[in-house]
Structure formats: structure tokens, C-alpha cells
Amino acid sequence: MTFLGRREPSWLSMLVVLALLSAPWGVGVAAEPSSEPVLRIHTAEHSAVILGLAVSPDGTQIATSSHDRTVRTWSNPGLEPLRTIHLPVGPGIEGAAYTIAFTPDGKTVSTGGWTGSWQGNDGPWCVYVIDLDPGDITHAVCDLPRRVNHVAYSPDGRYLALALKIGGGVRVYRTSDYTLAFEDRGYDDAATWVEFDAGGRLVACSVDGKVHLYDKNFRLIVRRAMPEGRRPDSLSISPDGTQIAVGYSEPEAGDPLWSPAVDVISATDLSVLFRPDVRGMDNGALWRITWSADGKYLYAGGIWQKAGRYPLRRWADGGKGRPFDIAFSSSRIMRLRTLPNGGVVVAGEVPDLAIVGANDRVIAERRAAVADFADIGDKLAASRDGLVVQFAFERAGVNPAWIALPKRRVEAGDAPADAGLTGPLTDHPALDIRDWDGSYRPTLNGVKLPMRVHDRTLALDIAPDGKSFLLGTQWQIIRYDASGKPLWQTEIPFNARGVVATADRRLVVAALGDGTLRWYALDTGAELLALFVHRDGQRWVAWTPSGYYMASVGGDDLIGWQVNRGRDHAADFFSVGRFSDKYYRPDIVLKILASLDEPTAIREADDAAGRGEQSRSVTQLLPPVIEILEPPHAIRDAEITLKYRVRAPSGEPIEEIQVRSEGHPFGVYDPPPLDATGQATGELDLIVPRRDSELLVFARNRFATSEPVRLRLSWAGDDVHPASELRKLFVLAVGVSDYDQTELKLGFAAKDAGDFVAALARQKGRAFTDIVARTLTDKQADLAAIRDGLAWLAGGVGPNDIGMVFLAGHGFDDGDGIYHYLPHDAVLARLTQTSLPYGDLLQGLKAITGNVVLFIDTCHAGDVIGRPGKASMDVIGLVSRLSQPSNGVVVYASSTGDQYSVEASIWRNGAFTKAVVEGLDGAAEYQKRNYITTSMLETYVKERVKDLTANHQTPTVNMPLAVPDLLLARVGN
DSSP states (O other), X not given: OOBSSSOOOXXXXXXXXXXXXXXXXXXXXXXXXXXXXXXXXXXXXXXXXXXXXXXXXXXXXXXXXXXXXXXXXXXXXXXXXXXXXXXXXXXXXXXXEEEEEEOTTSSEEEEEEEOSOTTOSSOOEXXXXXXXXXXXXXXXXXXXXXXXXXXXXXXXXXXXXXXESTTTOEEEEETTTOOEEEEEOOOSSOEEEEEEOTTSOEEEEETTSEEEEEOTTOOEEEEEEOGGGOOEEEEEEOTTSSEXXXXXXXXXXXXXXXXXXXXXXXXXXXXXXXXXXXXXXXXXXXXXXXXXTTSSOEEEESSOOBTTBXXXXXXXXXXXXXXXXXXXEXXXXXXXXXXXXXXXXEEESSSOEEEEOTTSSEEEEEOOSSOOOTTOGGGOEEOTTSSEEEEEEEGGGEEEEEEXXXXXXXXXXXXXXXXXOBOOOOOBTTBOEESOSXXXXXXXXXXXXOXXXXXXEEEEEEOTTXXXXXXXXXXXXXXXXXXXXXXXXXXXXXXXXXXXXXXXXXEEEEEETTSEEEXXXXXXXXXXXXXXXXXXXXXXXXXXXXXXXXXXXXXXXXXXXXXXXXXXXXXXXXXXXXXXXXXXXXXXXXXXXHHSSHHHHHHHHHHHHTOOXXXXXXXXXXXXXXXXXXXXXXXXXXXXXXXXXXXXXXXXXXXXXXXXXXXXXXEEEOOOOOOTTSEEXXXXXXXXXXXXXXXXXXXXXXXOBOOOEEEEEEEOSSOOOOOOSOEEEEEEEEEOSSOSXXXXXXXXXXXXXXXXXXXXXXXXXXXXXXXXXXXXXXXXXXXXXXXXXXHHHHHHOOTTSEEEEEEESOEXXXXXXXXXEOOTTOOGGGTTTSSEEHHHHHHHHHTOSSEEXXXXXXXXXXXXXXXXEEESSOHHHHHHHHTSTTTOEEEEESOOTTOOOOXXXXXXXXXXXXXXXXXXXXXXXXXXXXXXXXXXXXXXXXXXXXHHTTTXXXXXXXXXXXXXXXXXXXXXX
């Protein structure tokens, strides 16, 4: 997750800047963070560099902290995500966490970094102590004179040691009450690392080149400078406590050009014992170091490169043996920790997380969800109007892709030539710009360009006429005139890896280090739009500065609003999908690049849609927050009591508590009354399956439903009841070709409904014990009959059954973006009054107690309903709403974006229905497994429809959270 709206400089340079810009200080009282909602990226993995890495003493958990302002825990060895904790955020990079450490019992972590100084750069600063269950801050130690670089707990858990920025030295706090037990300010520069040995002695190092050793009472034993004036960056004490390995930082301006090195020093007097073999290393630095759990091996890594990779070097014989290089990381190694069961865990800059086993092989890995725009070069390109942009997911322009915003699709590969894209221009006869690629001193015609001290340039684009140019740096995008005078400077949330101005000279598109593409006005530098494309190439979201967004299906989970709860609690987070009724506005997103102004885009979009102003703020629309208190994950009895706590951040009353199990409704319950603080605890008596199962729990107010709480239940009892493979299927199929009003006539919608039911009927006794269907076509499919059909379905489907709805015909969105299905008796002059609205469709589907699957083929040309030249409906918006976790509907839609649904006389079907029927009849079978599931049908239908329509139609499918992969068909005997 990364902060979306403000400056986020490269962390390495920020360390240097703040060290050099230190000033006299005094410790004041830490301010409280603002409770105003802040928009942020959110993915299952970190979205910015991992700066803190720790392993629980029992080796079962790994904890990480990041520049993205989150703390996360992961399982070992699977690296499955366990918990995400959102730290309080504020202006600038407030909340960026540089370090993390476990207590000896593994129940608590401490973290800190750019944390706590909401009043500016002078502090005081905070370290947060977090109880991992329930995942909340329990203490905020907020009297630090300088920011913290590193934290460590003593082996008995009585003390927490901190290495602070320049002027802060080392501090030690008692964990009984978090009062100060010891401090040493006798450091000439920033302290970078602290670590305890098994006997409670403390060792620390500093940018001033010295290592400090203290006894268990924190009396200084010895202080010693490291060889050659090198600056130690990290330390690792050998398991037997006799040796300390020292990793060094990279040379910077004014430093000698040190080659990579690691030293092993005595844990008695800090004298150098030996230097491990560093032959073959001619670049970078080994700034991270750790011993294996048994002390037989020493590992090191950092920014040393070999054959385009960033390897780990492992030495046998406790560092004295021959080196062995493990080449696996494509990005710089930021953190390195030992695993008690052998091997190490490594955090890369991208950010990636990997476990390297004792066999020197990667046994688990979490790849970052963000694109790596490093060295993107001319793979960053934009169309004349900025609506089509090409980029790449991997560094150096590898794995390119492109997006056409109006079509709302990401396509793999290079953009077609007719898109008219132009890339950055880095050479021009009128401007001699040099030293701009990775330099702190770029020049124009031999003169250094004005820039911030310690900022570094990463990208360049020169105007074709040579009258201006753009530089992308770690902290800013700067536009200069031909003389080198800055025309504007815009703060950016992360470093600019690429910049390009559009050919119409209206927009700047930048590829930033947080994996976002951002559009800025060329004349002013004002940010207009941001786009985040998940590395899977499928999910994406684009948003304006105020949070209006459009997204792919599933893309509305990629960003959200964070709300601080003070410095003593973790923050709340709500995905933007919870606010879709107000903020899902593709029309605003698409207009902002033309208007170059968000208020103008909002006004024009509202006028075009006939919408009135919506005055409620995000704060007023916040959904409830719910957390599970009991039971534990392992259960022995099917009768359980679910204990929960619920809060109302907006102050809105909570209307209901909802539970879903294995994809179907489990029950809706009255909430407990809230106390004066806006929270309450409650209990639900439930009977769950006698097998491993999963519950989703929600709380709802009148505006929104909470983020789901997921509870996995592991059955530990004796009497196991496996889930039944065969279920009863109920089908409501509606297809209208012959409308009362001839202008609405279609070719094959009615036949599609009949063919769909016939394909499912062939599965009676095979995939389903019985199939009960009601088919409504043409004159049968009036509004009253459709409503009655939904009620029939809800009354017939049991908890272990599947309810399926098929809709073919016309659908449209009204001026407020609400979907309507047109029955046979729809009247063009009164469409909203004579059609089935989204709300009624949703309530009908939610009334079904079993699993629900919806097939919808209603996106046709909008000419007859007043949308000439446009699709009649927003398929993506409809699918996203229906398949929210609280609704639990599996949705197959015939098209996506601005596409129409295609039907042809040669098929005597719509393309979508033809593909669905083929798939159910066996074509969707995967690897001769003799069955077809919802996910298999999804894969087949998407590709088959694209083939049938020459890529003019792409179905949209979404499977909600925790809905199982349902059996749809059996193949063969």
C-alpha cells in the first residue's frame, strides 16, 4: 500500500538529506494525526520498498514494515499473508516504517521510522508497539528526539533498543512502562543498527564509522572505528556470541571508492578478525549481513550486481570458507534475516519477499503487485490526447502493455502503430543536457541545473521545439525553459522513473516508483489523474485527486481511504468499492484530461448525466468496522459462539450484521446497541459445517457495508461431514428478442435463454441431482413475470443448492448510473418505470440462500435508448457491484468497457451464449479432468468469445471472495 497524494522520496536519499539538514532541537509533545480520510494504494503485498524485516523466535511468522506505511505478517515457509496493519499517516511520508522487531514471545512487534511528527521535521517522533492479535497499536512511544533507524528487543524482552538519526544516538526503553532506561548521544552521525546478543549485551553502529559495544547494564565497553573509514550500515552477532559481522553502506559523494566488503570483528574488543572472500566483486556494496542459525554460514547482499542480478553471497565455515553466490533477485537487497529452521528471508527493493532455504534455493516468494518502471526508457509513450498510454511491468521496458482509457482495457504487448504514441525525447541540437540519468548534478550547456540538494535526476523529456524540457527526479517533476530556469516544480509521491509530454503539449505522463502512471497539466504541473495497474495485467484503477474513479472488475480493491484513529491505534482502511455509489464515476475520469481541471470535469459530467450535486463527504459515508474476538481457528464442535466487536467511524447507526459461509448467506442478525464511544461487542450462536470451512462477517449501515472479516475454521472434531459434490440446480432464464416496441427488437436473445437451459438440463444426474428451470421468453417475459420468477427462485433454492439466473435482451444505465433490465413490455418513453432496476435484481439475488450465479447478456448498441454510438450500459460497474463479497454473486457478463454484445445468424446465438453452451457441453474441460467448474468456464468463455468476434468482444467475469469453485458440468462417462 502506498500514499497517493504527496511526496515520497527515495528512502536512501532521504536518510542522507535529513542527516545533513539536522538542526538544534528540543523534545516537545507529539501531535495527534489528522482524522481526514487519505486515499492510498492497497494490494495483498507491499507496494513500496520493504525497510523492516523480522522473524518470530519460533520461526512461524515473518514481519515486514515498509515505506507504504503498513506492517504486515506472513507465514513461514509459505509466505501467506496473515495480517495487515495500517500505521497512522499524515503529510509527506508520515507513516513510512524503516524497521521492525519481534518480542521474544512473538506476540508483539515494534516499528518506527518517519513516524509521529505530524508538525514537521523537528519531532518529537514515535515508535509504535503493536499487539499482533488483534493487530492494533498498544503503545506509542512518542518522546524521540530523532527518527528511528532500527529497533531490537533484549533476549529477555525487558528492553527495547533504538538506533536514532543524527543527534539522537542510541536509546533503550523499559518495556514494562516504556520509560527511558538509557541513552548515549555520543555519536557523531546517525546510528544505523542496534542488536542484542544472547547475554543481553548491546552492539550498535553509526554512519560516523564506529561500532559501539555495551554490557548488559548498558555501560560502554569499547568503541572502535572500522577499517578504511568505511561506514557500517548493519550488524549481525554470531549465534555463539563471539563474533560480529559488519555490512557497509555504499560510497557517496566525498567517500573513497570502496569496493564491496564485509568484516567479521571480535565481540570482545571489536577488533577485526578477518574479511570474507570478496573476489569478483567490483561494484556496489554489501550492506546487509546475517549468520545462519547454526553459525556455519555467513550471508551478505545489497547493491552488488552480478550478471544483471543482485545475488546473495554465502560463505561456508562461518565466513572463512569459499563463497557461493545465489543469484535470484532482480532488485537491490534491502533486508536480510536468519530463519531458525535454516535458510534466510530476503526483502528486495521492488518490493519482493523471498525465502532461501538451507539448500540455497528459493522455496517461497511473494512478488510485488507494482510494476517496476526502472529504466523504462521509450517504453513509456502516450497518444496525442493522453488517453492511450504504453508502459512496461518489468524494469528496462520488459513485458510492455498499454491501456486505452476510453475502452477501459489493458492489453499486453506494444501499442499498435495507429495509436500514434510518442515517447520521451532525450537529445536535441539546441539543448546540451548531460548527466541527467541517475545524477545529482545534471547540466544544461555545461551549467548545473538548479535542483534541491541531494535530489537525483532519473528521467528526461525535451520538447520537440527545444524551448523547454522536463526532468523527473526522486522527489519532483520539474519543467525548465530553454535557459534552465524552472517553470514549475511538482512534488510527487515517489521517484519519477520516466516522463513524457503529449504531442498536443497539454499533458505530462509520468511513470513513478510506486507503480503508478500519473497525468499532470503541462502548463502548471497540477496533478490530474493517476492509474495503477496490478502486475497481473488484469486489474487496474484510475482516479482523480478527489477520489472519483473508474476500474476494472476487482480494481476497486486496489485503492481505498485510510482514516487515522489517533497515534495510539492502527488506522482504519476502506476500499473505494465501499463508496461506489458516489465515487465510481468513469465519466469524470475520462473528462478530466480534456478539461485539465477536476471541478470542471465534475460539472460537465454531472450536466451530461443529469445528476445533481452529491454533498456527502467520505467521512459521512464511512462503513462500520467489525473484528472477530472468538472463536479460535480450530474448533471441535459445530455449535460455536462467534464473538465480535463493531465500531461506527461515521457515527451512523449499524443496521445489521451479516454472515456468509462458503459463498452463500448464513444469516442476517440485529447489531448490539453502540455505547457512547460508538462501539459494541456482540455474540452470534452459529452451527457450522463439521469440516474445514470459512466465514465472512460484515456490518452494514444505511450507506455502506464494512470490509469483510474472514474467519477460517479448522475442524478438529472426530465426526467429519465432507461437502456434498452433487447439488440441486434451480434456473431462471429470461430472454427477450421480440419487444412490444419494435425499435428494441433483437435477433436471438430468446433462443439464447432456451439454449442455455437445454445445456444445463443435459447435466441432470451428472453435475446436479436435479434441475428445476423456469424459462421466460418474449411475451412471457413481462416485468411482473420476471419479478415473480426471482421470488420463485428465492423460495426454492436451499442452502446446499445453486440458483442460476440468465438474462438476455436489452439493459441500460439511467442518468444516475443505475442499471435496468428491459422486459418485453418496456416502454421507451418510460424506461425507468417499466424496467427491472438494479436494486430489485440485487435484492432478488441476495434472497437466494444457496450459491448464486448470474449470466447477463444485455449490452447492446444504445442508439434506441438515447445513447447513440455508445454501449447501453456500464458492464464493469454492474459486475463490480453485484460481485462484492457481501453479495456473493458469481457474475458472467457478455462484454466489457464500451463493447457491444455480438449476435449472428450463422451461430443463431449471441457470441456469449454460444461460448457458454459450448463450454458446458465439454469444451471448457481442462486437462481431461472430466468436469467443468466456474473458473474453467470463465477461462474458456473469455477466449472463445474473443475468437468468435475477432477481439471485438471480451466477457467480464468475477468470482467474489470466499465463493468456492462451483461444479457446473461433468464430461464423459
